[in-house]
Amino acid sequence: MKKFVPFLFFLSFLSVLFIGVGQAAADAPKLYLNGKPLESDVEPAVVNQTTLVPIRVIAEGLGFDVIWQKESKKVIVHNGETRIEFTLDDRTALVNGEAKTLLAPATAIKNRTMIPLRFVGENMGLDVYWDQKTKTVQLFQQVKPADPPPAEPPKTETPEIPAKGKLKSIEYNGLGSVILRYEGDVKANKPFVLNAPDRIVLDLPDTAFASDFLPEPPVKGTGGSLTVDGHPTLTKVRYSLYSDKPSTIRVVLDLTAPTNYTFTEGQGELRIDVLDAAGPAPSQPPATEPPATDPSKPPAKKYKVVIDAGHGGHDPGAKSVLGYNEKELNLKIALKLYELLKKEPAIEPYLTRKDDTFVALDDRAKFANDLKADIFISIHGNSFTPSATGTETYYNRSDSKQLAEILHQHVLKATGFKDRGVKTAGYVVIKKTTMPAVLVETGFLSNKDDAAALQKEETQNRIAQELVAGIKNI
Structure with missing residues (x-):
């Protein structure tokens, strides 16, 4: 009941803060996840007294994958444990196959799918709070309650199984290669490609972040990013703790178009070479052969x-x-x-x-x-x-x-x-x-x-x- 009270207060406050439909964007609250701001090109909006938030930015901040199916106008959010399906202009969502009703239908605003905040909080494991001082919406991942202790606790505690490997760094060499350096035993899964938007995904099971890479142990779904300059399609490399049981790191290469790549495993290093946009190279005329020259005369052209x-x-x-x-x-x-x-x-x-x-x-x-x-x-x-x-x-x-x-x-x-x-x-x-x-x-x-x-x-x-x-x- 304690968790529900702040949420009710938050909803009642929003009804006072926003007046009617089409409220100015400047009045929209800022979103924070686990204390960190969520950057989005579309702010939360209030439609018919329901607060709508961009689902992609929240889901990806939690380590979920987001898939947009254009023909069916469907958005799929999943992380291996939870799968949620939304359809634009539909008030019914599927959560692991179970139909649930939304307070308002999924809505597209500036090409971003907006979902009622209350539904997001209840179905993606979030506590939602309104911070009166900073005028922000604070989202926190819920901490699952620990199992009750056994009737007769064992004499010695079973230690937590550590990750087999640690990711030490992620580097971009300026020529299309993303290099991951690690220590210990890292067995990477085969990379796979996701679309809308285009990206290459690499999972490292049984792997944690080295302390000199991320000094503070990250919360599940949090991590960092590396901006890439000068590549025709690769724009950013994101990394996060995708799962904590077992510790799994996910690395995502954000692309502007479908792109070919190669993946190479070496001792202490993993390498993804991002090559060129997928598809055949554009047709070009063959290189011009230099004209034949008379040795007795100076060349016609240099x-x-x-x-x-x-x-x-x-x-x-x-x-x-x-x-x-x-x-x-x-x-x-x-x-x-x-x-x-x-x-x-x-x-x-x-x-x-x-x-x-x-x-x-x-x-x-x-x-x-x-x-x-x-x-x-x-x-x-x-x-x-x-x-x-x-x-x-x-x-x-x-x-x-x-x-x-x-x-x-x-x-x-x-x-x-x-x-x-x-x-x-x-x-x-x-x-x-x-x-x-x-x-x-x-x-x-x-x-x-x-x-x-x-x-x-x-x-x-x-x-x-x-x-x-x-x-x-x-």
Whole structure:
């Protein structure tokens, strides 16, 4: 009865606070879940004396998944234990298959499904309070009462079973890879995709947050997020304690469109490579072949080649196991390539950066586009687990495939590393450039052998020389 009294007071207060339908948004209370604000582009509203709240923001804050079925106008909220189905303009909801009546029908406001607050509180395990001082609605997850003690308690308490693994960090490498580092024994479930909105979901059962990652033990449904900049579809990485029995962490990659990805498991690390928007690459005309030239005459045109040394300035890139930064290696190879291309009478080379300065990804692509360059080459070093090794090359559009295949074979010849293939990806510098463009991952700085070889000037010279040879073969 004690929990119901604050709720009744809250409802009576709302009837005084709001007057009629269509009350100004400025009067709408702010929502808080477990003491933290819930951000939403649609505020709570009062319709016919019933307070409606956006179901998605509350459900996702609790760790529920929300699915929108456009054709049937149905919203499904579930977390493995509870499944609730709402239908727009319908006052009946299904809770684990049981029909329940809403005080008001599910309503769409600004493309957000709004549900009566009272129903949300009663069916999603929430206590609802009105905070008079701050004018906020405070939602708290109910704490399940403990089981009564046995008639004859055991002499020794059974300790709680700890999680088998701990998540230490979540990082985004700036090139489409989300890396999860852990300690202990972590057996991740297979990632799966959800739509409306599009997202990739990864669950880590028997896993808790390491204390240096989240110092305070999170409440079920709470966690944090990592904002992603510069990727064509990946916008944010969210993580939360999805379940506490057993401790399960859920990681969600928010996307703006359906996107291809790969998932790799390594020792102490998990990696999701978010590639490109799903579907075939747009049709593009093949790369133009340089016209045949008469050796006795000067070339009719100089072919502009833009060399992009990845990272730079406050963005060091990957850290090599030998202590040097990726940005240093990338620049060394780029400068060597630049000097060699300057000696070619038919080629005019350009650098996106000549020293240790930071250049935004969009600015690198714009630089090449404004030059009306013929070729764009971005040079990088890779990083994953100590055992990962090899060279790989990425392209985005079909007009870049031939360039990627030719340069890849030449870089392989220079490094002698494992052939990891030619792949497609949506990296900004090869997606937003308008000419044939590739991104070359020379080797893995996380691998002792790769890092040692790439540190040698003779290897860097060979890579630069083979890139020249590849360019001249295009």
